[in-house]
Amino acid sequence: MRWILLGVVLGLLVLYPTLLAVVATVVAAILSKPALVAFGLGLAARPHLPRMRRWKP
Numbered sequence: 001m002r003w004i005l006l007g008v009v010l011g012l013l014v015l016y017p018t019l020l021a022v023v024a025t026v027v028a029a030i031l032s033k034p035a036l037v038a039f040g041l042g043l044a045a046r047p048h049l050p051r052m053r054r055w056k057p
Contacts, residue, residue: 013020030036 030040
């Protein structure tokens with residue numbers, strides 16, 4: 001499934017070369033906002049962090 005999606009994305013970039021410029025502009029706009037970058041990194045790291053047990057009084 002991942003390879004099919006990659007093929008679709010590459011096919012769209014070949015068919016519409018201006019789409020690459022639009023995607024690059026959107027990515028640059030997102031990366032210029034530190035809060036969005038931190039949120040994205042938090043989402044990416046969340047599954048890899050061990051679960052913490054809650055303190056029981």
